[in-house]
Amino acid sequence: MSEKLPGYKGKALETLLKIKAEVGDLVRVKKERVTYEGILIPRSELGDDKHIVIKIKSGYNIGIKVTSKTVIEKIGTMTKPSFKPPPPPEQKPNLPRVTIISTGGTIASRVDYRTGAVRPAISANDLYSIVPELSDIAAIDTEILFSVFSEDLTPKHWAETAKAVAKYIANGAQGVVITHGTDTMGYTAAALSFALQNLPVPVVLVGAQRSEDRPSSDAATNLIGAVIAAAQAPLAEVVVAMHETVSDEAIVLHRGTKVRKLHTSRRDAFKTVNANPVARVLDRKLVMLTDEYKPRSAGKKLVLKPDFNEKVALVKFYPGMNPNLIEWHIEAGYKGLILEGTGLGHVRRECFAAIKKAIDKGIIVAMTSQCIWGRVNMNVYTNGRDLTAMGVIPLEDMLAETALVKLMWILGQTSDMEKAKKLLTTNISGEISARSVEPIPPPKTLAPNDRGA
Amino acid sequence: MSEKLPGYKGKALETLLKIKAEVGDLVRVKKERVTYEGILIPRSELGDDKHIVIKIKSGYNIGIKVTSKTVIEKIGTMTKPSFKPPPPPEQKPNLPRVTIISTGGTIASRVDYRTGAVRPAISANDLYSIVPELSDIAAIDTEILFSVFSEDLTPKHWAETAKAVAKYIANGAQGVVITHGTDTMGYTAAALSFALQNLPVPVVLVGAQRSEDRPSSDAATNLIGAVIAAAQAPLAEVVVAMHETVSDEAIVLHRGTKVRKLHTSRRDAFKTVNANPVARVLDRKLVMLTDEYKPRSAGKKLVLKPDFNEKVALVKFYPGMNPNLIEWHIEAGYKGLILEGTGLGHVRRECFAAIKKAIDKGIIVAMTSQCIWGRVNMNVYTNGRDLTAMGVIPLEDMLAETALVKLMWILGQTSDMEKAKKLLTTNISGEISARSVEPIPPPKTLAPNDRGA
Numbered sequence: 087m088s089e090k091l092p093g094y095k096g097k098a099l100e101t102l103l104k105i106k107a108e109v110g111d112l113v114r115v116k117k118e119r120v121t122y123e124g125i126l127i128p129r130s131e132l133g134d135d136k137h138i139v140i141k142i143k144s145g146y147n148i149g150i151k152v153t154s155k156t157v158i159e160k161i162g163t164m165t166k167p168s169f170k171p172p173p174p175p176e177q178k179p180n181l182p183r184v185t186i187i188s189t190g191g192t193i194a195s196r197v198d199y200r201t202g203a204v205r206p207a208i209s210a211n212d213l214y215s216i217v218p219e220l221s222d223i224a225a226i227d228t229e230i231l232f233s234v235f236s237e238d239l240t241p242k243h244w245a246e247t248a249k250a251v252a253k254y255i256a257n258g259a260q261g262v263v264i265t266h267g268t269d270t271m272g273y274t275a276a277a278l279s280f281a282l283q284n285l286p287v288p289v290v291l292v293g294a295q296r297s298e299d300r301p302s303s304d305a306a307t308n309l310i311g312a313v314i315a316a317a318q319a320p321l322a323e324v325v326v327a328m329h330e331t332v333s334d335e336a337i338v339l340h341r342g343t344k345v346r347k348l349h350t351s352r353r354d355a356f357k358t359v360n361a362n363p364v365a366r367v368l369d370r371k372l373v374m375l376t377d378e379y380k381p382r383s384a385g386k387k388l389v390l391k392p393d394f395n396e397k398v399a400l401v402k403f404y405p406g407m408n409p410n411l412i413e414w415h416i417e418a419g420y421k422g423l424i425l426e427g428t429g430l431g432h433v434r435r436e437c438f439a440a441i442k443k444a445i446d447k448g449i450i451v452a453m454t455s456q457c458i459w460g461r462v463n464m465n466v467y468t469n470g471r472d473l474t475a476m477g478v479i480p481l482e483d484m485l486a487e488t489a490l491v492k493l494m495w496i497l498g499q500t501s502d503m504e505k506a507k508k509l510l511t512t513n514i515s516g517e518i519s520a521r522s523v524e525p526i527p528p529p530k531t532l533a534p535n536d537r538g539a
Numbered sequence: 540m541s542e543k544l545p546g547y548k549g550k551a552l553e554t555l556l557k558i559k560a561e562v563g564d565l566v567r568v569k570k571e572r573v574t575y576e577g578i579l580i581p582r583s584e585l586g587d588d589k590h591i592v593i594k595i596k597s598g599y600n601i602g603i604k605v606t607s608k609t610v611i612e613k614i615g616t617m618t619k620p621s622f623k624p625p626p627p628p629e630q631k632p633n634l635p636r637v638t639i640i641s642t643g644g645t646i647a648s649r650v651d652y653r654t655g656a657v658r659p660a661i662s663a664n665d666l667y668s669i670v671p672e673l674s675d676i677a678a679i680d681t682e683i684l685f686s687v688f689s690e691d692l693t694p695k696h697w698a699e700t701a702k703a704v705a706k707y708i709a710n711g712a713q714g715v716v717i718t719h720g721t722d723t724m725g726y727t728a729a730a731l732s733f734a735l736q737n738l739p740v741p742v743v744l745v746g747a748q749r750s751e752d753r754p755s756s757d758a759a760t761n762l763i764g765a766v767i768a769a770a771q772a773p774l775a776e777v778v779v780a781m782h783e784t785v786s787d788e789a790i791v792l793h794r795g796t797k798v799r800k801l802h803t804s805r806r807d808a809f810k811t812v813n814a815n816p817v818a819r820v821l822d823r824k825l826v827m828l829t830d831e832y833k834p835r836s837a838g839k840k841l842v843l844k845p846d847f848n849e850k851v852a853l854v855k856f857y858p859g860m861n862p863n864l865i866e867w868h869i870e871a872g873y874k875g876l877i878l879e880g881t882g883l884g885h886v887r888r889e890c891f892a893a894i895k896k897a898i899d900k901g902i903i904v905a906m907t908s909q910c911i912w913g914r915v916n917m918n919v920y921t922n923g924r925d926l927t928a929m930g931v932i933p934l935e936d937m938l939a940e941t942a943l944v945k946l947m948w949i950l951g952q953t954s955d956m957e958k959a960k961k962l963l964t965t966n967i968s969g970e971i972s973a974r975s976v977e978p979i980p981p982p983k984t985l986a987p988n989d990r991g992a
Contacts, residue, residue: 129924134928139918139924148918149918235885235921235922236881237858237880237881237882237885237886237922238887238888238889238922239858240858240859240887241859267882269882269883269885270858273857273858274858347881347882347909347910348910349910349911349912349913350882350883350908350910350912350913350914350915351883351913352912352913355910399860399861399864400855402855402879404726404852404853404943405692405693405723405727406693406694406849406947407852408871410871411852411867414864414867418861418863426855428689428690428723428800429689429690429800429803430722430803430804431803432688433690434691436691455803456800457800457801457803457808458802458911459801459802459803459805459808460802460803460805460808461803462803463803463804465592465602467688469690469691471582471592475587487857494859
């Protein structure tokens with residue numbers, strides 16, 4: 087391995103050494119009829135010896151197989167502008183104090199093209215240099231709590247994050263922003279919604295679908311929206327702030343228990359499900375979209391309940407699913423199972439014996455729907471009725487992901503299973519929408535694209 | 540237990556016997572400040588002894604706990620109109636021949652209020668009596684293949700259904716309609732899309748979100764749309780025909796590999812994901828919405844490939860997921876695992892060793908996204924790159940459910956794992972949408988409510 091070509095080996099390394107290319111250089115690769123141009127980036131240690139990886143103009147990385155017919159030219163030495171933050175802007179007086187806690191993810195990162203490493207860019211100075219507008223909105227403190235891809239976050243990280251939020255609120259923060267990878271931001275938002283009770287100020291999670299060094303990045307717009315929400319919103323709940331549509335017009339706030347990432351890459355990937363978004367930031371002004379929220383109040387005393395029990399699993403049902411999968415969870419000592427059933431809340435009868443066994447052993451088994459939108463109703467068909475008769479708990483219109491997090495949280499608070507079951511079906515943080523007069527109302531926001539107004 | 544009060548016992552039975560009520564009667568139940576009216580229906584054998592269940596006017600069943608304060612009155616003996624089909628309508632000459640195969644589900648059922656049993660109403664005469672318009676559209680043959688709630692259907696049922704379709708096509712059917720429970724209709728649609736290759740005529744799955752005996756039923760409209768599609772559509776693919784919106788205006792046809800149930804109860808619950816619907820039936824006329832489809836042609840010879848391998852699992856990832864869950868699948872002899880990862884196709888690094896072990900043992904491991912919309916791209920972040928380097932196969936914009944069914948089908952066709960991997964990433968039945976010039980294009984139908992036109 088070459089120091090200037092980390093991760094490269096074999097044929098690929100040989101070819102790159104021949105043209106004296108190193109990571110960070112601009113290269114042109116000709117392959118049959120296609121030509122690619124981009125910045126050579128380091129490879130993973132687990133990579134093979136046949137591909138080179140370049141970051142193309144759109145910001146995406148592509149792997150190209152090096153064969154005897156591949157022609158690679160070095161067309162430039164990429165000297166990335168070094169990252170020198172300007173002096174911090176003057177602090178304007180009388181601005182609300184907002185703390186930004188960084189947990190990692192695209193929004194907090196810039197790719198260092200030399201090392202390929204993701205560098206968290208989240209000291210207050212760094213932030214001001216990227217998004218100078220922030221200094222007009224709030225006086226900002228920052229902390230790098232983790233620097234983790236969000237799929238690697240666990241319930242332990244949720245607990246640490248909740249404790250950090252509590253600490254900054256105790257220190258006088260008038261709003262808290264948490265930068266987060268988008269992959270599991272919905273799960274963390276739900277976790278904090280339960281762990282941070284009786285909040286005096288807003289807690290706003292924010293991410294980016296494209297990193298700040300890409301032309302199409304949503305990082306700055308999202309961050310400004312999140313800081314405005316943290317500084318000014320009259321609500322004191324856990325919310326997610328992200329693009330409302332694909333354009334840069336509006337940032338929308340989703341309640342932490344009702345939000346789901348519904349697109350792999352679009353800027354408006356996050357949607358409120360089975361409810362309406364709570365607020366919108368448009369032209370730097372925050373407008374509430376509902377008057378049903380827990381209000382901001384300096385007098386409130388935060389109640390921190392950061393414990394989660396990891397012995398809770400999410401099991402998505404599919405045709406032909408082997409009931410032994412449920413048995414495995416029993417044997418592995420799980421205390422709670424969230425089923426993601428079909429339709430109104432069903433699984434095949436073949437699974438009933440295993441489910442009954444779990445319930446008989448004291449495991450809490452509850453039902454959500456893989457439909458995502460709508461409400462489970464286990465009273466309509468025989469299979470649903472039999473499951474509830476067995477003790478499976480229908481979870482109304484709760485998202486499966488929120489249900490998982492909620493049961494982890496409940497079983498982190500109590501080992502009294504009757505109390506736990508009661509809490510599970512009690513609306514604590516907006517996770518259950520009220521059932522209207524119609525037995526199953528058509529929600530206003532089936533369409534993830536709707537403005538939800 | 541009383542014969543006239545099946546399933547009732549204890550307190551509930553006692554109370555009902557006292558007022559001489561029997562199943563099928565109209566009763567009024569007063570409980571504190573609320574009064575319910577509805578038809579007394581049988582209880583499940585697994586039910587407790589404290590509740591009675593009535594079907595209220597909206598068609599939903601509710602359970603009411605009987606306490607010392609509950610007052611139950613019998614207010615009418617419900618004589619449901621007996622189900623006497625009229626004589627079959629005159630067969631009009633020169634209509635296309637359509638076969639309707641019933642597998643069960645809401646659309647094929649009427650509740651018998653005496654027994655609480657679901658009665659398949661699918662003889663040709665029954666159908667004409669419910670939806671007489673059908674006799675203007677096609678000459679209809681019918682078969683009751685199963686009478687099963689769709690969550691109880693397994694890959695074996697998919698195989699039987701495929702064989703039945705092939706049989707009727709061989710017998711001259713110019714289109715086939717399959718009535719199906721909506722819960723797993725998307726999975727079956729994908730299964731038939733792979734099992735029925737080189738179709739000469741359309742195969743249309745259809746369901747209903749509300750049964751035919753409810754005022755708001757979508758059964759008749761959906762069935763008429765499906766029969767029009769089967770009789771007239773110029774395409775020869777497997778599609779799903781359901782309400783396009785909550786109004787009765789239009790029925791839309793979704794490609795079988797791209798359709799997902801996205802609402803527990805709405806009539807427009809089915810949506811095409813990451814593509815556009817293929818056709819619409821409006822005012823009894825079919826309009827194609829795309830010109831990219833496999834055409835109907837009497838000259839084509841159907842290739843039936845009905846085998847599925849049930850040793851394929853769908854594993855939905857969540858924060859903190861125990862890697863031993865993957866190990867369990869290895870030990871249980873699974874041959875394929877479809878991961879439903881986060882975002883662009885990620886799982887936590889803690890799972891990498893178990894995944895590598897699975898791949899080393901020859902198990903095919905492939906990645907889809909729980910975001911549902913969008914395309915996996917495992918080239919952007921380290922975790923994704925390392926997973927692909929390990930041999931995890933990214934499945935583009937395929938739905939997780941379709942990916943599961945496809946891998947079950949592939950491993951039903953071949954035990955050559957290299958061939959299987961190649962098939963998995965080859966677009967066979969529209970399950971992979973072409974990547975456009977943009978690296979990840981915003982799909983036109985993110986919004987399940989969009990018309991998709």
